[in-house]
Amino acid sequence: MMTDSRIYTAALVIIGDEILSGRTQDKNVSQIALWLNIQGIRLREVRVVADDMDAIIEAVNILRARNDYLFTTGGIGPTHDDITVDAIAAALGVEVVIHPEASAVLHAYYETRGGINPGRLRMARVPDGADLIPNKMSGAPGIRHGNIFIMAGVPHITAGMLDALTGTLEGGAPLLSQQIGCWVAESEVAKLLGDTEKHHEGCQIGSYPFFREGKVGANFVVRTTDADKLAECVAALKLGLAELGYDTVDGGI
Amino acid sequence: MMTDSRIYTAALVIIGDEILSGRTQDKNVSQIALWLNIQGIRLREVRVVADDMDAIIEAVNILRARNDYLFTTGGIGPTHDDITVDAIAAALGVEVVIHPEASAVLHAYYETRGGINPGRLRMARVPDGADLIPNKMSGAPGIRHGNIFIMAGVPHITAGMLDALTGTLEGGAPLLSQQIGCWVAESEVAKLLGDTEKHHEGCQIGSYPFFREGKVGANFVVRTTDADKLAECVAALKLGLAELGYDTVDGGI
Known part of the structure; x- marks a missing residue:
């Protein structure tokens, strides 16, 4: 593209x-x-x-x-x-x-x-x-x-x-996004989120906490216009969460 | 009050x-x-x-x-x-x-x-x-x-x-509102709505059309801070709609 x-x-x-x-x-x-x-x-x-x-x-x-x-x-x-x-x-x-x-x-x-x-x-x-x-x-x-x-x-x-x-307005590269979910208090992994964003230029990471079934969790959304950067940033975030002992759910919870 | x-x-x-x-x-x-x-x-x-x-x-x-x-x-x-x-x-x-x-x-x-x-x-x-x-x-x-x-x-x-x-912020008179519903295309009664608002100073009339059960209808919301003016304006609007042959539903449809 x-x-x-x-x-x-x-x-x-x-x-x-x-x-x-x-x-x-x-x-x-x-x-x-x-x-x-x-x-x-x-x-x-x-x-x-x-x-x-x-x-x-x-x-x-x-x-x-x-x-x-x-x-x-x-x-x-x-x-x-x-x-x-x-x-x-x-x-x-x-x-x-x-x-x-x-x-x-x-x-x-x-x-x-x-x-x-x-x-x-x-x-x-x-x-x-x-x-x-x-x-x-x-x-x-x-x-x-x-x-x-x-x-x-x-x-x-x-x-x-x-x-x-639809299709009649001139635009640029669409903003791509990918979400992963995690049963973690976002405040436990705030540093990881900030560091990961910093190391992946052009990517933004949003953190959206929730409270369900008596447990706290968060969905993390990575946004960028570049498909390769998106995949790299998501992979780094998942690895970082795994190293801290947290499983992740592709697509969010 | x-x-x-x-x-x-x-x-x-x-x-x-x-x-x-x-x-x-x-x-x-x-x-x-x-x-x-x-x-x-x-x-x-x-x-x-x-x-x-x-x-x-x-x-x-x-x-x-x-x-x-x-x-x-x-x-x-x-x-x-x-x-x-x-x-x-x-x-x-x-x-x-x-x-x-x-x-x-x-x-x-x-x-x-x-x-x-x-x-x-x-x-x-x-x-x-x-x-x-x-x-x-x-x-x-x-x-x-x-x-x-x-x-x-x-x-x-x-x-x-x-x-x-709650209760800690200084405010004025609360904005009162009352809604009536009517199975009418709002465009059939646009003149009545405008005239009624004009004749009731301090009242605003909002018109919110909908399409349900295969029929068009609209809810009309009268807003004002004065309870007497609210009642008068709603009564005038209901009378005007009745004179045009339309029944109304208190509280909206």
Whole structure:
């Protein structure tokens, strides 16, 4: 496989009072992160902001400038609290316009579902200059404007939009990872973990403790873009744990 | 109940490569948001950042300045990737010191669990001037420094720390909310929702669509700090939906 030493990064802005109020458990961070990994893009930062123009504008403008890609989820429905398009247009300094193709899609979709109305037509509004992201699940499309990808908040609709984008974004070498599990208190092997990471440049080792069946354990995840380095680092970590008397479980516990 | 017209806000910084890589599904946003609501404090913004000094420092310094409270989760364990204390000390411009009480707690906790070691003693390190937040679940305490609350990443340990803080933070009137469910496409009633919100000052109406059992529906959540206004707004919304021919379900569907 060709490897590209440049790291491509993305940021995600989650827009919604329902997340900040605790009503709704977000599921988009993990699904977008996992999808980005496969595209060779790293999710570098996430912000959750309220349904508030200024908060959305601030987050969008800072994060789009310092990442290759910016994704947003939420706030693109038909109701008064859906202000994402207006906020992003304001952030970009462009007008909000009706996208003719989105309008046609919505007219067709609602023809057998009660007909179009002003609320539904709101979902054809885009920042001027935008393209559409197909949405197979419901009528309303997602929106792409430059390096900004405006997606639905409902996770299965977001999933469909990600599916439509698969393979269309330039990325670098995908981040590879391998997990091993061990029935050990991470604090017993903290020095080994740190030393192993230090001796394997380009690898990060994450340690994720748990308490199950009355026993403490930890999963260790090695992450790098290089398959050979990954194998070497995992082997060194397993050897180090074995020398301290701990068995390991490939893939984690 | 006394009502306080000032709104108290909090921000949350979630620290962890495991969230950004998609490996771990965050559960702390919703549990902290719900806990804050009860304290009369609103979660206004959340950031998820990598295990990276600069990223943590930037988020902490911006968010602590513009909110009454700042919470962090993650990165306070015994391993090399746990850098939260160092980053927050750097953000505050103070030294990292061993907290004598935390050291005593950890010595006692590990006395019957393999003994103290340098990795475990790392968990007694705090930004100079900090107090401890008790942790009944495992040895390592959380940390309070001014308006910053440094909590565990593992959700059940975070829960124990929140429990220890209950009732100790000054808040305002709690945000009240009431939900009603309706088997309607939200786009059919978008105008009613917007008009109802407009006519009930101080109330926000959120609309959360779903697709279940082959039918579309939506839950509508009214939020306000005033119990009378809440009842009035919910009644008006139910009446409006009834006039359009839709039954509603108290509490949501």
